[in-house]
Amino acid sequence: MAITLYANTVEEALDRADSRHWTRPAPRSTRARLHFLARQRDGGLPALAAYLGTGENTLNQLLTGHRLPPEDSLHQVLEREVIRLWQPRIRRRAHHTILDNGGMMTVSFRAWFGFTSAAGSTDDPRLRFLTLSLRDPYPKHLFAARHRQAPEDELNRILSEALAACYFQRNGVPAALEEVTLKEIDYLEFYY
Template sequence: MPPLSLSANTVQEALDRADARHWTRNPPRSRRARLAFLLSKNGHDHTALAARLHTTPQALESFGNLPGSQGGDHENSALQQAVEREVIRLWQPRIRRRAHATILHNNGQMMISFRAWLGFTAAAGSSDDPRLRTLTLSLHAPHVEALFSAWHRDAPEQELVTLLSDALSACYFHRNRPQGTTETVRIERIDYLEFYY
């Protein structure tokens, strides 16, 4: 398996990958071991896991060379990426909660680096032409807490994007503006995103 990338193009996956810095043990690396881990989290139900990964039980068997499979060496990069994302999402939840609590206890600072298409809303109206921006900045405690809280309750991606958009508005676009500034920013599409904490 290739080395773990720490950036992603969704907020949920970027948070999951940032948590990897706090793991005390590495997750399984082989396809068979990863599928065994995911099956243990899905009641050993191949059909439920296949649905979660947007594939079929037969494709899972082939991918992991599970008993009764044919063609276990068949390469499926999309499925491989889906399996990796799911393993990262589920690995060491207690360690991650402890890391999040420690970060919040210590002023809740979080750095982000991203490239995304941003839309803007101001008193005069909205921009219909999202602009590609590349930024690295620090998010402050209330926004970090909101992102962690949403992650812990498995909030949908759109909610996470909205929370991150609010954080960008407050921590970057409003930092040198007068109080009561009405401009807001919304993330239209993420090219890459990485959290550091």
């Protein structure tokens, strides 16, 4: 089973980009994922069932060999949680290495992207597909926010600021913008 490398939230996209730096493969079977996730929670399987919003009996059935179809929402939640929690030290080490070497980060996205300029003119958000290189200090801000488990709104705001700094510039100088909005993300992928 292949892990999808793109997402529709900033949090998940950062986690999926981190998966390219793993030194060992993450658990792939449902049973292995459940064992790993249960060890991550105080209270084991009952606490995991409560966190996932499912019954403990469902998780016990999965541990005894019952299979989930790949399109099942529980299967997708388990995959997302494993990606979020797998090899945290490797993730932090990769982030430090990236930042120590110039902090290059590329983002590709398809989303409703709009802006408001300082002169008062506005642009209604349009569906755009863009690939941009984010400059310092934005990769650092994204990593720091992700390490402290910042909410999706904050991550989206940081990414919007970064996009404003790189997309709207004239002769290398960022344009004066009041706000950039990134809404209804359909596809988001980071490369670093």
